[in-house]
Amino acid sequence: MRRKVCALPANADAALIRRLRRHSSVPSRDERALARLRPRVAVVAAGADLVRQGDRPDTSIFVLSGMLARYHILARGDRQYISLHIAGDLPDLQSLFLGVMDHALMAVDAARIACFPHEQLQALLVEAPSAAAALWRQTLLDAAIFREAVTRNGLRSGVERLAHVLCEQFVRAKAAGIARADACRFPLTQTQIGQLLGMSLVSVSRAIGTLRKDRLIEVRGGELRVLDWKRLQARAAFDPTYLHLDLGPAPATNQAAEPREVGARSFM
Amino acid sequence: MRRKVCALPANADAALIRRLRRHSSVPSRDERALARLRPRVAVVAAGADLVRQGDRPDTSIFVLSGMLARYHILARGDRQYISLHIAGDLPDLQSLFLGVMDHALMAVDAARIACFPHEQLQALLVEAPSAAAALWRQTLLDAAIFREAVTRNGLRSGVERLAHVLCEQFVRAKAAGIARADACRFPLTQTQIGQLLGMSLVSVSRAIGTLRKDRLIEVRGGELRVLDWKRLQARAAFDPTYLHLDLGPAPATNQAAEPREVGARSFM
DNA sequence: CGGCACGTTGAAGTGACTCAATTCGCGTGG
DNA sequence: CCACGCGAATTGAGTCACTTCAACGTGCCG
Numbered sequence: 001m002r003r004k005v006c007a008l009p010a011n012a013d014a015a016l017i018r019r020l021r022r023h024s025s026v027p028s029r030d031e032r033a034l035a036r037l038r039p040r041v042a043v044v045a046a047g048a049d050l051v052r053q054g055d056r057p058d059t060s061i062f063v064l065s066g067m068l069a070r071y072h073i074l075a076r077g078d079r080q081y082i083s084l085h086i087a088g089d090l091p092d093l094q095s096l097f098l099g100v101m102d103h104a105l106m107a108v109d110a111a112r113i114a115c116f117p118h119e120q121l122q123a124l125l126v127e128a129p130s131a132a133a134a135l136w137r138q139t140l141l142d143a144a145i146f147r148e149a150v151t152r153n154g155l156r157s158g159v160e161r162l163a164h165v166l167c168e169q170f171v172r173a174k175a176a177g178i179a180r181a182d183a184c185r186f187p188l189t190q191t192q193i194g195q196l197l198g199m200s201l202v203s204v205s206r207a208i209g210t211l212r213k214d215r216l217i218e219v220r221g222g223e224l225r226v227l228d229w230k231r232l233q234a235r236a237a238f239d240p241t242y243l244h245l246d247l248g249p250a251p252a253t254n255q256a257a258e259p260r261e262v263g264a265r266s267f268m
Numbered sequence: 269m270r271r272k273v274c275a276l277p278a279n280a281d282a283a284l285i286r287r288l289r290r291h292s293s294v295p296s297r298d299e300r301a302l303a304r305l306r307p308r309v310a311v312v313a314a315g316a317d318l319v320r321q322g323d324r325p326d327t328s329i330f331v332l333s334g335m336l337a338r339y340h341i342l343a344r345g346d347r348q349y350i351s352l353h354i355a356g357d358l359p360d361l362q363s364l365f366l367g368v369m370d371h372a373l374m375a376v377d378a379a380r381i382a383c384f385p386h387e388q389l390q391a392l393l394v395e396a397p398s399a400a401a402a403l404w405r406q407t408l409l410d411a412a413i414f415r416e417a418v419t420r421n422g423l424r425s426g427v428e429r430l431a432h433v434l435c436e437q438f439v440r441a442k443a444a445g446i447a448r449a450d451a452c453r454f455p456l457t458q459t460q461i462g463q464l465l466g467m468s469l470v471s472v473s474r475a476i477g478t479l480r481k482d483r484l485i486e487v488r489g490g491e492l493r494v495l496d497w498k499r500l501q502a503r504a505a506f507d508p509t510y511l512h513l514d515l516g517p518a519p520a521t522n523q524a525a526e527p528r529e530v531g532a533r534s535f536m
Numbered sequence: 537c538g539g540c541a542c543g544t545t546g547a548a549g550t551g552a553c554t555c556a557a558t559t560c561g562c563g564t565g566g
Numbered sequence: 567c568c569a570c571g572c573g574a575a576t577t578g579a580g581t582c583a584c585t586t587c588a589a590c591g592t593g594c595c596g
């Protein structure tokens with residue numbers, strides 16, 4: 001739980017605005033409301049738990065760099081990772097309107113995060129409806145990733161599951177602008193990959209070996225290198241629709257919404 | 269896709285308000301905004317697809333009675349059910365801010381539904397922020413169920429998975445007020461249960477047989493009867509935290525919070 | 537009363553698991 | 567600079583839960 005408060009301004013607000021602009025248009029009035037938020041920036045060490053099951057957090061975490069992961073843990077101690085989160089994600093927005101955490105949030109590797117107080121985010125509903133809509137949409141994007149996780153782990157074989165999660169992370173890293181042409185960060189241990197995909201460490205090792213032997217990928221030192229994207233995607237039966245990357249920055253274009261007037265015109 | 273438009277008013281708005289009041293407080297001003305919504309009520313037959321992958325729906329579906337299910341389908345034809353939805357659920361709210369459907373929605377048995385136009389719901393963000401917050405929260409509750417599905421199918425054995433989903437449905441039916449003391453509707457075929465839990469029809473049959481032999485449950489004619497709730501719950505390692513049933517009508521507790529000058533009044 | 541979908545049960549096969557033994561990579565300290 | 571230690575990854579071997587294949591039972595509707 002070790003976290004150092006960071007001195008530098010870090011521009012967490014600006015990063016958040018950039019993130020939301022990736023899928024929603026945020027009018028400048030709402031942008032100003034976002035810019036008034038006062039997040040607390042922190043650095044967390046690999047392996048640190050940021051929020052635990054049963055906690056009642058009063059902030060939502062925004063990832064500035066590094067990788068976080070959500071997980072469930074059963075009484076018997078088994079762990080299931082639910083989703084991975086990289087720069088630009090708001091994993092913890094799920095807790096904004098839920099009292100008690102039903103899952104935990106940890107840092108997979110060293111990460112920089114910004115904590116936005118719930119009350120400030122909730123205030124956006126009144127102050128900046130378009131910004132609130134963008135945040136809402138962000139939580140729906142998260143939910144789509146959860147749904148895909150169900151299908152991935154339910155319908156696919158071990159090798160396919162692995163290929164699928166690698167595809168997902170690569171595409172998301174690209175979208176976040178933190179991937180190179182053919183590589184991105186992937187700091188999970190094989191044990192953790194197993195706990196994400198519902199398979200044993202041994203199976204993960206063999207699955208990686210298979211994809212490596214087929215010259216599709218290379219994984220070393222927390223880095224994923226994609227050698228043949230087309231074939232990897234085919235091997236995973238990966239369809240990126242669920243990531244909704246095509247949600248352009250201009251959705252239902254509003255601009256000068258008339259707060260009172262009922263809905264004939266769309267407001268975002 | 270057969271659906272008959274229903275003549276009677278059906279009070280879908282009232283049902284929606286009751287639903288949201290289960291977990292959020294809706295001030296009367298916002299209640300009036302909800303009451304002004306003009307949903308289209310329809311009856312759908314068992315097995316009918318309401319929304320398909322790739323569609324771009326412009327309404328969100330509210331369940332008045334019966335059971336709906338979300339599912340993914342892969343190119344090769346395999347099907348994975350993601351979640352089940354009963355009276356009071358808003359399965360389709362997930363599509364409110366996502367353009368294209370990444371999953372499909374179908375009727376498991378005959379159902380009555382109400383379709384709320386997206387633009388009217390989106391207008392609530394400006395008109396009735398507390399109502400919007402309640403809807404947002406509703407989508408977060410859905411997401412919590414998705415997360416639990418990942419863990420259920422990833423970490424539990426066949427019998428445990430079955431027991432878990434039966435626990436979930438029983439508790440949710442209770443909360444929705446449509447369960448008897450020891451029984452509720454459960455209209456899935458064993459094939460469908462298999463596609464929900466990631467197991468084969470044969471395994472489902474044997475798992476049901478096991479729970480029946482242990483005198484925990486009885487399933488017949490689309491009805492689930494719970495014979496021994498305590499032991500069923502133990503068998504499933506079922507912890508209802510993730511359903512967030514304790515979210516009283518008074519949420520977020522930001523009573524005297526001072527979120528900047530604007531939101532001093534709590535708005536949900 | 538036949539047809540058909542759904543459910544049950546037996547038997548054989550297999551993918552993934554556990555157990556276990558090495559090997560690799562890397563940081564630490566003698 | 568090399569030895570050591572330790573976590574992580576690889577590889578082999580045996581086992582098991584769940585799968586598939588197949589036959590049979592059951593209940594419902596035309």
